Amino acid sequence: MSARGFGIAVVPGNTIGALLTEVADTLKDADIEQPTLEAGWLLEFVLHLSPLMQRLRPERQVTVPEWASVQAVVARRANREPLQYVLGTEEFCGREFRVTPSVLIPRPESALLVEETVRRCKDNFMATVVDVGTGSGCLAVSVAATLPEARVLAIDVSPEALTVARVNMAQHGVEKRIDCFCGDLLSPLNDKLANQVDVIFSNPPYIAEIDWMALQPEVRCFEPRLALAGGRDGMDLHRRLLQQAPTYLKDGGVLLMEVGLGQAQVVCRQAEESGWFSTFEVLRDEGGIARVVCFERKAGGASL
Numbered sequence: 422m423s424a425r426g427f428g429i430a431v432v433p434g435n436t437i438g439a440l441l442t443e444v445a446d447t448l449k450d451a452d453i454e455q456p457t458l459e460a461g462w463l464l465e466f467v468l469h470l471s472p473l474m475q476r477l478r479p480e481r482q483v484t485v486p487e488w489a490s491v492q493a494v495v496a497r498r499a500n501r502e503p504l505q506y507v508l509g510t511e512e513f514c515g516r517e518f519r520v521t522p523s524v525l526i527p528r529p530e531s532a533l534l535v536e537e538t539v540r541r542c543k544d545n546f547m548a549t550v551v552d553v554g555t556g557s558g559c560l561a562v563s564v565a566a567t568l569p570e571a572r573v574l575a576i577d578v579s580p581e582a583l584t585v586a587r588v589n590m591a592q593h594g595v596e597k598r599i600d601c602f603c604g605d606l607l608s609p610l611n612d613k614l615a616n617q618v619d620v621i622f623s624n625p626p627y628i629a630e631i632d633w634m635a636l637q638p639e640v641r642c643f644e645p646r647l648a649l650a651g652g653r654d655g656m657d658l659h660r661r662l663l664q665q666a667p668t669y670l671k672d673g674g675v676l677l678m679e680v681g682l683g684q685a686q687v688v689c690r691q692a693e694e695s696g697w698f699s700t701f702e703v704l705r706d707e708g709g710i711a712r713v714v715c716f717e718r719k720a721g722g723a724s725l
């Protein structure tokens with residue numbers, strides 16, 4: 422925390438302009454990349470005054486309780502807690518999602534999974550789709566909201582994450598259309614779903630052990646390890662999903678998985694070697710990184 426103001430007795434009569442400068446300086450000292458922008462957002466969160474209004478009314482007085490509230494959120498952010506956990510929300514696919522430290526903060530590149538699921542179901546509105554590792558529920562909610570006739574199942578091994586997912590499902594009015602299950606990968610699925618699923622999509626944890634310490638403090642120290650760590654090479658869950666998915670996918674059903682930098686080729690090779698899948702497609706994110714692998718289940722099963 423900066424010695425420039427926070428922690429020092431607050432002088433009544435401080436203005437928004439002074440507070441903005443103070444907060445931006447504190448965030449800059451904490452190596453936050455966009456201190457001025459974030460200062461505006463944190464003030465907006467506490468004072469309910471948009472960054473535009475903050476600029477138009479820099480002389481507006483800040484009360485002692487307001488100052489104390491700003492101080493509390495700035496201290497969290499200066500400690501490198503992600504802005505989204507401080508604010509409690511993140512935008513994904515045009516919707517706002519509640520986020521807590523029990524869930525991964527949705528990333529924009531995961532929208533590829535939503536787009537591809539919707540594309541694959543465009544001629545089959547009553548499709549059955551499964552979201553493995555639903556976290557905040559951002560993918561399941563986005564798919565359910567776009568495909569109102571689809572049957573959506575959402576699974577996570579973390580009961581705390583499912584609590585957050587249910588809040589988001591209710592918030593977006595799709596809670597009655599998504600069945601939530603707590604358990605390991607596809608194990609909660611009923612035998613009745615064998616060969617019944619059109620699309621299984623997943624953004625599984627995929628950080629390799631060797632990459633863990635290089636993660637930003639916001640990610641490494643605050644986001645759930647369960648949502649990030651994917652074993653030694655980061656692909657433990659991809660391998661297990663490749664084994665489990667064929668049991669539940671229809672002939673021609675699709676498994677979509679998000680992957681990390683450099684993992685797409687390896688996962689494609691494993692899918693090919695399994696003998697269960699016929700087509701292998703890789704989708705790139707806006708940065709050009711191979712981000713989602715798509716595998717279609719062969720008719721009739723493995724040809725090993």
Ligand SMILES: C[S@@+](CC[C@H](N)C(=O)[O-])C[C@H]1O[C@@H](n2cnc3c(N)ncnc32)[C@H](O)[C@@H]1O
Nearest residue numbers: 525527554555556577578579605606624625648
């Ligand atoms: C990378 S996060 C993805 C969250 C969300 N789908 C998203 O895209 O923002 C991975 C999620 O998988 C869950 N998870 C980890 N291991 C799992 C397992 N064996 N079975 C089911 N879910 C698991 C984690 O709890 C976490 O919510």
